[in-house]
Amino acid sequence: xxxxxxxxxxxxxxxxxxxxxxxxxxxxxxxxxxxxxxxxxxxxxxxxxxxxxxxxxxxxxxxxxxxxxxxxxxxxxxxxxxxxxxxxxxxxxxxxxxxxxxxxxxxxxxxxxxxxxxxxxxxxxxxxxxxxxxxxxxxxxxxxxxxxxxxxxxxxxxxxxxxxxxxxxxxxxxxxxxxxxxxxxxxxxxxxxxxxxxxxxxxxxxxxxxxxxxxxxxxxxxxxxxxxxxxxxxxxxxxxxxxxxxxxxxxxxxxxxxxxxxxxxxxxxxxxxxxxxxxxxxxxxxxxxxxxxxxxxxxxxxxxx
Amino acid sequence: xxxxxxxxxxxxxxxxxxxxxxxxxxxxxxxxxxxxxxxxxxxxxxxxxxxxxxxxxxxxxxxxxxxxxxxxxxxxxxxxxxxxxxxxxxxxxxxxxxxxxxxxxxxxxxxxxxxxxxxxxxxxxxxxxxxxxxxxxxxxxxxxxxxxxxxxxxxxxxxxxxxxxxxxxxxxxxxxxxxxxxxxxxxxxxxxxxxxxxxxxxxxxxxxxxxxxxxxxxxxxxxxxxxxxxxxxxxxxxxxxxxxxxxxxxxxxxxxxxxxxxxxxxxxxxx
Numbered sequence: 001x002x003x004x005x006x007x008x009x010x011x012x013x014x015x016x017x018x019x020x021x022x023x024x025x026x027x028x029x030x031x032x033x034x035x036x037x038x039x040x041x042x043x044x045x046x047x048x049x050x051x052x053x054x055x056x057x058x059x060x061x062x063x064x065x066x067x068x069x070x071x072x073x074x075x076x077x078x079x080x081x082x083x084x085x086x087x088x089x090x091x092x093x094x095x096x097x098x099x100x101x102x103x104x105x106x107x108x109x110x111x112x113x114x115x116x117x118x119x120x121x122x123x124x125x126x127x128x129x130x131x132x133x134x135x136x137x138x139x140x141x142x143x144x145x146x147x148x149x150x151x152x153x154x155x156x157x158x159x160x161x162x163x164x165x166x167x168x169x170x171x172x173x174x175x176x177x178x179x180x181x182x183x184x185x186x187x188x189x190x191x192x193x194x195x196x197x198x199x200x201x202x203x204x205x206x207x208x209x210x211x212x213x214x215x216x217x218x219x220x221x222x223x224x225x226x227x228x229x230x231x232x233x234x235x236x237x238x239x240x241x242x243x244x245x246x247x248x249x250x251x252x253x254x255x256x257x258x259x260x261x262x263x264x265x266x267x268x269x270x271x272x273x274x275x276x277x278x279x280x281x282x283x284x285x286x287x288x289x290x291x292x293x294x295x296x297x298x299x300x301x302x303x304x305x
Numbered sequence: 306x307x308x309x310x311x312x313x314x315x316x317x318x319x320x321x322x323x324x325x326x327x328x329x330x331x332x333x334x335x336x337x338x339x340x341x342x343x344x345x346x347x348x349x350x351x352x353x354x355x356x357x358x359x360x361x362x363x364x365x366x367x368x369x370x371x372x373x374x375x376x377x378x379x380x381x382x383x384x385x386x387x388x389x390x391x392x393x394x395x396x397x398x399x400x401x402x403x404x405x406x407x408x409x410x411x412x413x414x415x416x417x418x419x420x421x422x423x424x425x426x427x428x429x430x431x432x433x434x435x436x437x438x439x440x441x442x443x444x445x446x447x448x449x450x451x452x453x454x455x456x457x458x459x460x461x462x463x464x465x466x467x468x469x470x471x472x473x474x475x476x477x478x479x480x481x482x483x484x485x486x487x488x489x490x491x492x493x494x495x496x497x498x499x500x501x502x503x504x505x506x507x508x509x510x511x512x513x514x515x516x517x518x519x520x521x522x523x524x525x526x527x528x529x530x531x532x533x534x535x536x537x538x539x540x541x542x543x544x545x546x547x548x549x550x551x552x553x554x555x556x557x558x559x560x561x562x563x564x565x566x567x568x569x570x571x572x573x574x575x576x
Contacts, residue, residue: 052470089472096470101463104482115481119472164471 003027004171004200005051007065010077012046012224015058018267020046022224022275023063025294028172033201035215037208037234037245041264042221044204048176051076051202052094053084067091069171089119093165095175095194099157099182103149109160110145116167132163136193155186159193166197173198177205188213208234208249220245223265223275230297238298240280274300311561317554321370321547328367335364336519344537354539356530362539366547368521374551376437376515377502383437384444385495389488391445392452396460397476406449413446418505422514433522436515440505448495455487489566496559500552507548523548 005028012021021043028034036044049055051065053076065076067087074086088094096102103112110129117124133141136159149157158178165173175194179187187210195201195214205211211218211234218233219226220242228239237243244260251257262279265271274280277287282302292299328335332352339359347354353362395406418440425439426432456479459465468478507524509515516522518529523544530540 054466054470085472088470092470094467094470096463096467098463102467104464104468106485107482115468115473116471119468161467 002030002068002070004030004069005065005067005202007047008063010047010050010063010065011061012043012050012055013060014267015056016268020224020267021050022271024221024224024226026219026226026229028200028202030171031200033195033198033203033214033216035203035205035211035218036221037205037211037218038221039245039264041267043224044221045176046224047221048174048202048204051174052088052092053079067172089116089170090168091171093168093170093173093198095158095161095165095173095178097177097180099152099154099161100149101181102161103157105149108146108148109152109157112149113145113160113164113167116164120168132167133160136160136163136166136197138163153186154182155190158182158190162190162194162197170199172200172202174202175204178203179210180206208246209251223271224267225275225299226294227276227299228297229294233297238303239276239300240282240303241276244279308561308564310557311565314554314557314559314561317550318558321374321551321554325367325370325374328364332364332367333361335360335368335521337361344533344540346537347539353543354537356526356537356540357533362543365521365526366523366543369523369526369544370547370551372433372516372520372522373503373506373510373524373548376433377499377506379437380440380444380502380506381495381499383441384448384498385488385492387441387445388448388495389452389484389491391449392454392491393456393479393484393487395449396453396456397479403453406453410446410449413443414450416443418443419509419512422509426514431514431517433516433520436506436509439514440502440509444498444502447498448491451494452487452491455490456483459483459487493559493562493566496555496562499555499559503548503552503555507544 007024007026010021010024011019013019024043024047026034036047038044046055050061055061061077063077067074067076069091074083074091076083076087079087103109113129113132114124117128129145130141133145138144138156138159144152152160173194178194179190182190187207191205191210191214203211203215217229217231220228220233220239222241228237228242233242234246237246244258247258248260249257260279265275265278273288273290274283274292277283280287284302287302290301292301296304298304337360339355342351342355342359344357345351345355345359351361351363353366356362356365391406391410395403398406421442422436422439425435429435459479459482462483465478465482468482469475473481506515507527510522510524511528513528516525518525526544527541530537534541
């Protein structure tokens with residue numbers, strides 16, 4: 001199937017010189033759910049922000065990220081006003097992290113939902129907002145949409161945001177930890193609703209169990225690079241970092257979680273060889289000098305052998 | 306009762322405003338001179354007595370309320386409108402825009418009110434409108450700085466980002482999600498300063514920089530009657546009481562409104 005998003009050689013450096021992304025290549029197929037996992041600082045959120053042009057002023061972004069719906073291809077890197085208008089709320093839907101923070105406390109939930117139409121200069125058709133709300137499982141939508149965000153639970157409010165993000169049928173929905181502000185029970189159902197509602201979904205999520213439940217493919221990021229990508233990455237991890245990540249997650253029948261010692265490399269320093277080598281259990285001499293390329297879905301020549 | 310100060314202050318202001326509006330219908334002409342009734346004591350003919358020219362003090366007080374409160378209202382309106390606009394522009398216009406506005410604000414804040422009033426009176430003559438102009442020239446600056454702080458802090462608020470991600474332009478997203486709450490807070494903080502404005506206006510008028518005879522104005526009335534304090538103490542007491550009541554009412558309103566708008570500051574000490 002054709003890729004709706006293709007990222008090639010994407011580099012991002014923040015204004016302070018921190019290199020958050022060091023050459024990302026990945027594709028997202030139509031209708032697919034790709035989850036990005038990795039430690040804090042691995043570049044997951046930076047990738048999302050780069051796609052939405054949300055990086056702070058003065059960040060250096062190079063490479064390309066093309067969103068293609070078959071009729072037109074829009075370059076998301078360095079997007080101008082016209083491209084942003086096509087992307088935000090059109091080709092790309094965005095679901096924020098904290099549903100309550102992302103809602104204006106002075107606005108009713110219905111008004112938030114209708115903002116998706118107003119953003120395009122359209123009068124929301126009568127009953128359309130209610131229909132969208134019901135599509136994501138909000139019951140009694142007419143009455144509920146008249147309420148204010150503080151009267152909603154986080155899970156339901158996140159559904160309302162999902163409904164808002166999907167108003168114009170976006171090609172790709174981007175969700176940066178959409179459930180981290182919700183409790184565990186709600187998180188699973190909310191993610192299921194999000195997956196159901198979105199066409200292609202690019203998801204950042206810390207909880208590997210949730211990722212395993214909804215994602216078709218998983219991309220593991222470390223120090224601004226994809227170190228492993230594919231289906232079943234979490235079930236059969238190959239890269240030493242992925243293994244460590246999985247081992248650090250509590251799973252029934254696998255004993256106590258094992259913490260990964262050490263810290264990710266300083267983004268301001270130049271990295272030679274494999275970025276994970278200093279923390280790696282299987283690192284060889286060559287790992288410290290040779291840059292590992294991503295091949296067969298894993299960026300580690302040691303485990304490929 | 307919830308928010309008592311807002312209620313009391315609002316009713317007090319309504320009462321003052323009603324008196325000011327209804328006075329021309331009930332009381333004599335405030336500017337009619339009657340040498341036969343010079344410095345008459347309060348009584349049946351003149352409710353609050355008369356001044357050194359035999360003008361009815363109650364009528365002059367009510368007429369002065371229109372002058373004083375009208376001018377203060379004008380200064381308040383300018384400081385809120387110009388302050389909000391300048392603060393928002395400086396928060397959204399990028400670094401150069403911010404620097405330009407911030408330096409103008411610095412200058413306005415550094416200028417003493419009295420000096421500006423003297424300069425304006427010297428340049429275009431003393432008078433009420435000139436005084437309003439002079440006071441407005443500095444009154445907008447603190448408001449602008451506050452508006453800048455509110456709007457700037459809200460730039461990267463998640464709800465603003467969410468609106469932008471829905472496809473709304475930054476300026477429109479700010480106008481829809483930030484300005485309503487920011488203006489409410491700016492209005493309240495500007496209102497907190499109105500008591501001071503009334504006092505400054507009366508003081509500058511007392512110095513002769515504001516209302517010119519025969520216009521009735523509270524500060525001017527105090528200045529005109531200072532030679533007759535012993536013979537006619539009501540000439541001092543009545544305008545002073547009027548200033549006191551007006552300042553009290555707006556201070557109560559501002560305090561009550563602050564409590565309603567600034568939800569985060571419920572724990573502020575009460576004055």
